[in-house]
Amino acid sequence: MTSLEDLISTWAAKFRTHPDGSRLPAHHAACLGCGENNPHGHHLRVHREGDGVVARHTFDERHVGAPGIAHGGAVAAVVDDFYGFLLYLTDGPAVTRNLVLDYLAPVLLGVEYELRANITRTEGRKLFVEATMSEVATSRRVVCSTALFLKVDVGHFLQGEPTGSFGQGSGQ
């Protein structure tokens, strides 16, 4: 099992210059949104594009709400975690304080979507961000979102302790 101290040291090392177009590292190997070792996870693969981030994602039967349609909570989890990659383009960690989603159209299982997010403005500790999700084949927008992230120091993460056995891995 990975200790929290190990997690913090690997995560802090991810705040560095990421070249435009490069793949950004997972938050950690067990992360629900992007961890390679989480069997319930979304396994997001996110790249930097300019000052923003971009990803392609397909929901599957694990994420079903109404038949054939992704559960809104699963969609929110993906968008929330996706925002977490914008943090690598800033000077340190932050956490979600406020998350707003407009579900413009059903997000369908087995259909590929493109996510895009960027920081709209910063005010002290506050990072205001926005995101969209659009069907790749048609460019039809199905979700738009805004959120507020608040910068935190390492003490924030010491409130939790890793559990379970799938926390190991590179987190890449």
Ligand SMILES: CCCCCCCC/C=C\CCCCCCCC(=O)SCCNC(=O)CCNC(=O)[C@H](O)C(C)(C)COP(=O)(O)OP(=O)(O)OC[C@H]1O[C@@H](n2cnc3c(N)ncnc32)[C@H](O)[C@@H]1OP(=O)(O)O
């Ligand atoms: C280098 C070390 C690295 C360590 C890394 C360790 C491993 C990390 C691994 C993996 C990380 C993964 C990261 C991405 C994952 C995806 C994102 C998530 O899922 S994050 C989880 C969900 N979020 C939470 O659990 C937050 C829970 N909330 C809190 O803990 C607190 O509320 C917190 C820290 C966010 C803020 O608490 P306060 O007490 O510091 O802040 P207050 O004073 O209440 O507000 C600050 C300012 O914000 C304004 N504010 C608050 N809400 C607002 C709103 N809705 N709109 C506008 N302003 C608002 C307030 O008015 C205030 O403004 P004024 O400073 O007075 O100007």
